[in-house]
Amino acid sequence: MSINAKEYVSNLIERARKAQAIADTFTQEKVDELCTAIAWNIVKPENAEKIAEMAVEESGLGNYEGKYAKLMTKIRGGLRDMKGQKSVGVIERDDEKKIIKIAKPVGVVAALVPCTNPEATPVLKSMFAIKGRNAIILAPHPRTKKTNTYIVNIMRETLKKFGAPEDLIIPVEPEYVSMDVSGELMKQADLVLATGGGGMVKAAYSSGTPAYGVGQGNAVTVVDETVDLKETANKIMRSKTFDFATSCSTENSCVVQEDIYDDFVKAMEAEGGYLVSPEEKEKLQKAMWHDGHLSSAIVAQAPEVIAKEAGIELPEGKTFFMVEETGIGPDYPFSGEKLSVVTTLFKYKEFEEAIEKVNAITSYHGRGHSCGIHSNNEDRILALALNTKTSRVMVRQPQCLANSGAWTNGMPMTLTLGCGTWGGNIASENITWKHLINVTWVSAPIESTQPTDEELFGDIMNK
Structure with missing residues (x-):
């Protein structure tokens, strides 16, 4: 200095x-x-x-x-x-x-x-x-x-x-x-x-x-069979493409119930998503990460710029990329934060597996930040919220448009998202x-509020 x-x-x-x-x-x-x-x-x-x-x-x-x-x-x-x-x-x-x-x-x-x-x-x-x-x-x-x-x-x-x-x-x-x-x-x-x-x-x-x-973002959203897939795909598209994904809250991964997976992909394609082939996935990975670090050449860039950087021919009208993945962690960089119009697709069979995948993905990148769920099953929604180490869970909403507050939810408006001790932060709030x-x-004096031992300890005293 x-x-x-x-x-x-x-x-x-x-x-x-x-x-x-x-x-x-x-x-x-x-x-x-x-x-x-x-x-x-x-x-x-x-x-x-x-x-x-x-x-x-x-x-x-x-x-x-x-x-x-x-x-x-x-x-x-x-x-x-x-x-x-x-x-x-x-x-x-x-x-x-x-x-x-x-x-x-x-x-x-x-x-x-x-x-x-x-x-x-x-x-x-x-x-x-x-x-x-x-x-x-x-x-x-x-x-x-x-x-x-x-x-x-x-x-x-x-x-x-x-x-x-x-x-x-x-x-x-x-x-x-x-x-x-x-x-x-x-x-x-x-x-x-x-x-x-x-x-x-x-x-x-x-x-x-x-x-x-704030902590690192790597938001994951779960999609089950109880929701309208066209409506869900539109919400994810609006979030994924907003400001070319500068937000740490955008859907980096989608964990989708396997029975509706193919229909979900079609719904996403109808909203401008482009599903890359295995060969294109390899090209995209090389363009997006250099020596294990996200390349600045693709961060928050237009899809056409990313496609050119990767040597991929992007069809007209496509506004974001979809990459299929099965693994999570350093050997599978698409499971991490991407800060780009790229979302990774995972499948799950039983809902417990979806929760496990959310935890694994956010443990790799984005501990404590956020996840989302597109479901009309209240038990599943609560199960996800109870069993993930995330500070916010967005329900049936575009993740990046909702995390930091929206006119259509009750979250406080901000651009600074605490991620709790999971993300190395002192606060888990907006x-x-x-x-x-x-x-x-x-503080002024009041009448004593001290309880008797019987009131305080109850049956424990006799055990």
Whole structure:
């Protein structure tokens, strides 16, 4: 680490602390006004269109439609989840237990922003921070540093317009974006909010600063014989192709009941899926992995680009690839995370086998992240949820459009997904503003609630 990185970050932190001290005096009404203003100034069509264009052009990942849709949905959804929620002063009273809870800021948040979702992530994280009267410093991936600066400038102008310190939201400037600066930022901040690759998240947890990180994705969805296959295939297609699969939540594998497998494949083909031959599978594998690592040449790229890279002739109208597989683990890379418009197909006979496959696949990649199920059998749905080490189970939904919150489910809107201890994370929830406040508990005396030993231990005392 150079001394310049340490000094540069120290200056950013000092500016942020001064701004945060002012925010500490804000009322709930002021905080909510700022969050609403930030959201509106980002989702304005002229701004959202420019951001989506910049994100695709600078990163070379995903597509305009997906990034625009993320801005329109996640920013609005995040604001909806905040409206009417107390985050300033007294946020809860329990008269029976005589407990009062008071919300207070965490201080300065260091936010790491991935290049796969550079459009909505910095906005949501900033709104979450402001909701808790915090300041936030956004460190982008080098691949999207200009997009990050553009977005932050819109938010800073909004803060200024509404009478708040601009330095409540600070970008790491493009010329200073580096691993050294990000590392130093994580050390000097009060809390780290890390979204990105495994190495970055590990660095966040190793920084010595309290951190919320995310785990690797490798979502698996189970399809049984009780659902409409045409409808299910459409949902999977919409998720698999969204933003060319930049999302860690997209269906990397489908585990399908063997009696309906052929009909499922036909339904997927009707939705634009292309089932590769054994020879094409070999070509695709060589193109997608180099020395055991996913090739950047295929990550979040159009299907035509991937086909060209692999030397496969892709028929017109095909928008994603399907690869048949039987094995799981390092010797079977298609069972892992692919970050591309490629989904792997597995068969199962009895439902217990489907659960075993989900656990095996997510143990290889994506521990604790998520799985899904397309079934109308409530017993099977519950069995999957009870017996998999995943933090979220999406039922009859497009996985990547549902995991992080949708208008049609009850999940909190976010782009930061905790994966619990399974994924090396402290939280297994969707990370929101509620994770960016400290809470003081005020306790007054109440009448004794101590039970007798008989009430407490019951029959155990006589055994």
